[in-house]
Amino acid sequence: MSARPIATTRETAGMPTGRLAVWWLIASxxxxxxxxxxxxxxxxLAHDAWSEQAAHTSMPIGAFNTFVLLTSSYFAVLGHKAxxxxxxxxxxxMLWLTFAGGAIFLLVKSYEWTMEISHGFTITASTFWSFxxxxxxxxxxxxxxxxxxxxxxxxxxxxxxxxxxxxxxGIYWHFVxxxxxxxxxxxxxxx
Amino acid sequence: xxxxxxSHGHEEAGHHEEGWVRKYLFSTDHKIIAMQYMFTGLFMGLxxxxxxxxxRMQLAFPGIEVPLFGVVSPNEYNxxxxxxxxxxxxWVAMPVLxxxxxxxxxxLMLGCDDMVFxxxxxxxxxVFLLSVVVLLISFFVPGGGFxxxxxxxxxxxxxxAYSLTPLGSTLFVLAVALEFVAFLMGGINFVxxxxxxxxxxxxxxxxxxxxxxxVIASILFMASVGPLIAGAIMLLFDQNLGTAxxxxxxxxxxxxxxxxxxxxxxxxxxxxxxxxxxxxxxIITVFARKKLFAYRTILYTVFATGVLSFTVWAHHQFxxxxxxxxxxxxxxxxxxxxxxxxxxxxxxxxxxxxxxITLNTPMLWALAxxxxxxxxxxxxxxxxxxxxxxxxxxxxxxxxxxxxxxFPITIIGxxxxxxxxxxxxxxxxxxxxxxxxxxxGTIIPFNLIFIPLFVLGLAGQHRRIYDFTNYPDLAAxxxxxxxxxxxxxxxxxxxxxxxxxFIASLIRGEKAPKNPWQANTxxxxxxxxxxxxxxxxxxxxxxxxYEYSVPGRKxxxxxxxxxx
Amino acid sequence: xxxxxxxxxxxxxxxxHHPNYTRIYAILLVLLVISIVGPMIGIRVVTLITxxxxxxxxAYLVARNFMHLNVARRYVTYLVATCLVFMLLFFAGVAPxxxxxxxxxxxxxxxxxxxxxxxxxxTGAGEHH
Numbered sequence: 075m076s077a078r079p080i081a082t083t084r085e086t087a088g089m090p091t092g093r094l095a096v097w098w099l100i101a102s103x104x105x106x107x108x109x110x111x112x113x114x115x116x117x118x119l120a121h122d123a124w125s126e127q128a129a130h131t132s133m134p135i136g137a138f139n140t141f142v143l144l145t146s147s148y149f150a151v152l153g154h155k156a157x158x159x160x161x162x163x164x165x166x167x168m169l170w171l172t173f174a175g176g177a178i179f180l181l182v183k184s185y186e187w188t189m190e191i192s193h194g195f196t197i198t199a200s201t202f203w204s205f206x207x208x209x210x211x212x213x214x215x216x217x218x219x220x221x222x223x224x225x226x227x228x229x230x231x232x233x234x235x236x237x238x239x240x241x242x243x244g245i246y247w248h249f250v251x252x253x254x255x256x257x258x259x260x261x262x263x264x265x
Numbered sequence: 266x267x268x269x270x271x272s273h274g275h276e277e278a279g280h281h282e283e284g285w286v287r288k289y290l291f292s293t294d295h296k297i298i299a300m301q302y303m304f305t306g307l308f309m310g311l312x313x314x315x316x317x318x319x320x321r322m323q324l325a326f327p328g329i330e331v332p333l334f335g336v337v338s339p340n341e342y343n344x345x346x347x348x349x350x351x352x353x354x355x356w357v358a359m360p361v362l363x364x365x366x367x368x369x370x371x372x373l374m375l376g377c378d379d380m381v382f383x384x385x386x387x388x389x390x391x392v393f394l395l396s397v398v399v400l401l402i403s404f405f406v407p408g409g410g411f412x413x414x415x416x417x418x419x420x421x422x423x424x425x426a427y428s429l430t431p432l433g434s435t436l437f438v439l440a441v442a443l444e445f446v447a448f449l450m451g452g453i454n455f456v457x458x459x460x461x462x463x464x465x466x467x468x469x470x471x472x473x474x475x476x477x478x479x480v481i482a483s484i485l486f487m488a489s490v491g492p493l494i495a496g497a498i499m500l501l502f503d504q505n506l507g508t509a510x511x512x513x514x515x516x517x518x519x520x521x522x523x524x525x526x527x528x529x530x531x532x533x534x535x536x537x538x539x540x541x542x543x544x545x546x547x548i549i550t551v552f553a554r555k556k557l558f559a560y561r562t563i564l565y566t567v568f569a570t571g572v573l574s575f576t577v578w579a580h581h582q583f584x585x586x587x588x589x590x591x592x593x594x595x596x597x598x599x600x601x602x603x604x605x606x607x608x609x610x611x612x613x614x615x616x617x618x619x620x621x622i623t624l625n626t627p628m629l630w631a632l633a634x635x636x637x638x639x640x641x642x643x644x645x646x647x648x649x650x651x652x653x654x655x656x657x658x659x660x661x662x663x664x665x666x667x668x669x670x671x672f673p674i675t676i677i678g679x680x681x682x683x684x685x686x687x688x689x690x691x692x693x694x695x696x697x698x699x700x701x702x703x704x705x706g707t708i709i710p711f712n713l714i715f716i717p718l719f720v721l722g723l724a725g726q727h728r729r730i731y732d733f734t735n736y737p738d739l740a741a742x743x744x745x746x747x748x749x750x751x752x753x754x755x756x757x758x759x760x761x762x763x764x765x766x767f768i769a770s771l772i773r774g775e776k777a778p779k780n781p782w783q784a785n786t787x788x789x790x791x792x793x794x795x796x797x798x799x800x801x802x803x804x805x806x807x808x809x810x811y812e813y814s815v816p817g818r819k820x821x822x823x824x825x826x827x828x829x
Numbered sequence: 830x831x832x833x834x835x836x837x838x839x840x841x842x843x844x845x846h847h848p849n850y851t852r853i854y855a856i857l858l859v860l861l862v863i864s865i866v867g868p869m870i871g872i873r874v875v876t877l878i879t880x881x882x883x884x885x886x887x888a889y890l891v892a893r894n895f896m897h898l899n900v901a902r903r904y905v906t907y908l909v910a911t912c913l914v915f916m917l918l919f920f921a922g923v924a925p926x927x928x929x930x931x932x933x934x935x936x937x938x939x940x941x942x943x944x945x946x947x948x949x950x951x952t953g954a955g956e957h958h
Contacts, residue, residue: 080803081377086467087460089902091381095457097905101912102449102487108916109492109528110499113521113927116920120928120940123947137865144861144887148854151895155847197506201516204508208499248895252888259880263868488915513937520935524923575915579922586933588925595922 092242100249103216107253110212111260114205118264127202128264130195135186136262139179140254146175147251150224150244153231157241162234169228169240172247176221183214206261213257216250293383294797298390299368300690305397306360313352318757320345325743325750327732339731340429343412346729348404350415351437354537355444356397358675362540363486364393364448366682367455367479369690373788373795374473376464376804376826380454389450396443403436411437414729416526419511419519423503435504442497445490452483464787464826467806470561471825473786474810475543477564482539485571489532496525523585527578534670535574539567541678542609545631548685549613550811551784552628553620554821557811559612566605566612573602583654592651599649606642610635621814626700630681633708634673641669644719659729662722665715672711680707680763688781692793693774699766706759713752717745783822786810790826853894860887 082091118124153168187207197207220243227243230236289297315333322329323337330336337345368386372379380386404410413421413428417438425431459480463472499510500522509515511522550557557563579587579595613635622628644666648654657663680703687695726739733739733746780789787806791799804826812823860883867879893899898906926932930940 079377079379079381079383079798081372081379081458081462082381084377084462086463087902087904089461089905091457091461093901094461095382095453097901097908098453098456098487101908102453102491104909104912105488105491105916106494107491108912109525109919110495112492112916112920112923113495113499113525116924116927117518119924120930121943123943133865133868137861140861141858144854144857147891147895148850148857151850155850197502198508201509204499204502204510208502208508212495212498245896248891252891255884255887255891259864259884263864263876263880488912492919513935514939516939516943518927518937518940520926521923524919524926528919528922575918576922586926586935588929588932591922591925 090238092238093245096242096245099246103249107209107212110205110209111256114209114260117201117205118260121202124202125264127195127200128261130190130193131206131262132186132189133262135182136258139182140258142175142179142182143251143254146172146179147248149175150247154241154244157231157237160234160237162231162237165237165240166228166232169224169231169243172244173221173224173228176217176224176247179217180214180221183210209257210261213250213253216253220247220250291387293379293387295368295372295380295383295386296690296795296797298386299365301390302360302368302393303365305394306357306365309352309356309397310361313349313357314757314760316345316349316352318753320349321750321753323731324733325747327734340412341409342731343414343428343729344404344410344430344433347412347415347437348400348410351441352400353671353675354415354533355441356400358537358671359444359448360393361679362537362544362675362682363479363482364389364451366475366540366544366686367451367483369686370473370788371455371458371476371479372462373689373791373799374476374786374810375459375462375467376787376800376806377458377462378798378800378803381458381462382454385450386454389447389454392443392450393447396440396447399436399443400440403433403440406432406436408433416530417441417500417522418526419500419503419522422522423500423511425504431504435501438497438500438504442494442501445494445497448483448486449490452487455483456480456487464804464806467825470564471806471809473543474546474557474560474563475540478539478543478546478567481567481571482536485532485539485574486536489529489536489575492525493529496522499525520582520585520587523582524579527581528575530581531578532571532574535570538670538674539570541634541674541681542567544678544682544685545613545634546616547784547786548627548631548681549616550813551685551782552623552625552631553617554623554813555616555620556813558615558618560809560811563609563612566608570602570605570609573598573605577602580649580651580654583651584658596649596651600646603642603646603649610639610642626695626697626704627681627685629701629704630677630684633704634677634681637669637677637708637711638673641666641671641673644669657722659727660722661718661726661728664728665718665722668715668718672715676707676711680704683767685782686788687770688777689788689791689793689795691771691774692777693770694777694781695770695774696766699762699769703759703762703766706762707756710752710756710759714749714756717749721745780824783820785812785822785824787825790824848894848899850894853890857887857890860890 085091087094149168149171153165153172156162156164156168195203197204223243224247227236227239231240289301292298319331319334319337320342322331322334323342328336368380400410408425408430410430411417411422411428411433412430413434417434421428422434422438425434428434459472459476499508502508503510503512503517509517511517511519513519546557546563576598577595579591580599583592583595617632644662648657648663648666683690684695684700687693721739721742724739724742726733726742730736734743777793779791779793781793782789787804788795790804806825807827807829808823808825810825814821815823864879864883864887867883868876870876892909898909930937930944
């Protein structure tokens with residue numbers, strides 16, 4: 075790996091460059107999810123009948139996945155704490171637990187989708203299901219991206235290399251968590 | 266404090282001779298990436314210009330065999346105008362103005378050795394290149410390139426049977442989405458670099474205006490493109506999975522797409538406008554030898570423009586049957602946004618007032634931008650009023666209006682920028698006489714193309730029509746169309762002068778000194794062209810960028826890095 | 830960003846300042862349980878408050894404590910808030926059109942059909958109001 079430019083090490087805005095960039099990334103993600111969810115909400119408010127279709131989503135599964143993501147976020151922040159204390163191996167262990175959370179989330183999700191699709195609730199079943207699969211799918215793609223990055227960071231953190239990245243991937247992961255915190259009531263609870 | 270640039274590993278010349286591929290295709294150097302963006306953008310500009318030539322020929326001489334193309338079929342015509350629009354905005358204006366000038370200028374003007382994330386920068390270009398490839402492939406798939414207008418309104422975009430380009434429309438949406446991803450990565454890089462990596466001593470108000478403009482443009486892009494990315498996913502699903510997000514027969518809503526598109530589409534105008542405004546500001550201060558008038562006011566004005574630009578989008582939809590109460594709101598906001606832009610024009614003119622003006626090629630382009638963009642801006646006020654827009658909507662008046670904004674922004678802005686920074690970029694001077702010939706050969710025909718189109722629009726000529734001679738009341742205007750097309754041919758012909766000047770100057774132009782224009786900003790303190798890492802010792806900043814003709818000083822400029 | 834940032838750069842937070850993560854996590858889990866139990870009561874208002882009100886609280890707790898918005902530079906909060914405001918703006922501008930089933934010179938046949946079916950005495954819908 076080539077040396078980082080001096081530009082990367084400067085902090086005129088009072089915040090390490092990586093963290094600043096992650097926040098800008100999150101800002102741009104907010105409007106991606108925001109546009110999709112705003113579109114969904116205005117459809118939902120206009121269609122009382124959608125509550126019947128939403129009744130077919132599985133709240134226990136949604137709730138379990140919320141629990142899984144919250145727990146993985148907790149591990150991510152413990153990893154950040156360990157990284158700050160300079161304990162790379164512990165940070166890596168915490169990140170692998172976060173990784174496991176993401177993986178469980180995806181496994182549960184694929185089970186859930188398989189059940190729904192086999193009951194005929196496909197992406198073309200109605201506009202509600204189109205939004206359901208698009209919103210949850212966009213979120214799941216972020217989970218996939220997240221666990222890949224987490225795995226990369228965990229490997230380097232275990233060797234005490236680039237420990238600041240533990241925090242960066244954590245912030246991103248919490249954002250993915252927050253998106254799900256809103257998707258859960260929007261898609262599962264409101265009936 | 267002296268920050269010495271470390272040797273850059275494999276990039277260092279002394280290390281070992283790296284291959285051409287490694288150096289120019291996989292470089293992480295911001296200057297090389299800027300060149301990649303610029304030349305890719307110019308290549309796409311040639312394609313977009315060629316498309317304009319083909320469909321203008323068809324409009325002036327319906328049914329003829331267009332040289333280099335052949336007879337234009339109706340659906341080919343639709344594909345040509347669709348891709349002309351999309352290419353010129355997404356694959357010329359954005360990469361050249363935002364990415365090329367942004368990449369080149371931000372690190373150099375802020376006094377750092379590179380972008381903060383060089384490899385993300387490279388990835389951004391590679392994704393952009395992929396989007397170019399996907400778009401180019403779409404021209405050659407069965408059915409041809411997308412033919413449903415660059416705004417991609419459903420059902421033309423969502424249902425292949427309507428646009429007759431089922432595969433082309435999918436590739437088109439995919440290409441646009443990839444392009445957005447590339448610019449999101451680039452934007453994060455730009456903004457982070459400008460916030461965090463300024464030279465020691467450079468305060469917020471010491472940043473050159475062009476950097477501010479590019480950064481604010483990037484922020485506008487990042488904050489507005491999200492809904493359209495979501496929309497592009499929905500549209501791709503409508504096209505390929507059979508969902509009905511935008512199909513009113515099956516529970517969807519086509520107007521939703523229009524909102525998703527224009528919520529991005531209108532700020533996008535400012536995304537490309539702001540870099541050019543910045544380029545013009547740099548040029549007029551240097552060649553008027555005067556301090557930029559009201560630096561802070563310009564900044565506040567740009568902030569105001571940026572915020573307002575998020576509140577005007579539905580003026581593109583006045584005839585789409587939107588809620589009339591909302592149409593009123595959007596009329597008011599649209600007329601409001603002309604105020605900060607007009608203010609900026611006045612500020613630029615005030616900068617010129619009393620200066621000692623040098624009328625060389627870059628300055629001519631900068632002045633032409635102010636003059637021509639004013640016409641575009643003023644005609645926009647007509648269209649912003651929802652009542653009047655109902656008559657004007659989708660006529661050639663609209664078309665002429667936005668070409669009077671986008672041509673100055675993209676083409677004039679690029680020529681201004683390249684003629685000004687050419688010595689820095691390539692280490693040689695451009696020929697000024699050829700530059701002036703090219704300037705007049707571009708500006709005069711430009712007006713002769715589009716002023717007639719205003720007339721045609723007022724006569725009721727609608728856009729996106731294959732052959733106007735089929736309409737009795739429009740057929741009489743055929744000479745006007747021939748005039749516009751002839752002017753286009755002349756203008757395209759004069760671009761050869763630029764191409765010649767560019768290549769000839771590159772090879773045997775006069776060697777450029779470090780600071781040929783005696784400008785203040787930091788990029789002129791680096792070698793021409795700057796080496797990898799830009800400076801041996803990174804500069805420190807002592808003052809603002811526009812200290813020209815300061816009373817009591819012998820020289821009329823005062824570089825930012827010169828200790829007091 | 831403002832001018833003072835240049836001069837007054839200090840580290841935003843150091844190790845000592847962290848909240849008790851385990852406590853925050855416990856609160857989040859309790860809130861999750863409430864948001865699940867709330868809808869079981871079956872009153873629409875309670876469902877909305879427990880579902881969405883708690884979602885906001887949970888998001889706030891995560892953003893504040895896990896993402897460290899409480900100690901991060903203030904402009905980060907403004908940045909995130911601005912994006913959220915733009916989304917509200919988007920909603921406000923778009924909803925008046927999208928939520929209607931007909932407007933000036935257009936109608937959405939499927940929406941009108943659905944509304945008509947709901948109006949024609951679909952008794953099941955009543956209990957949700």
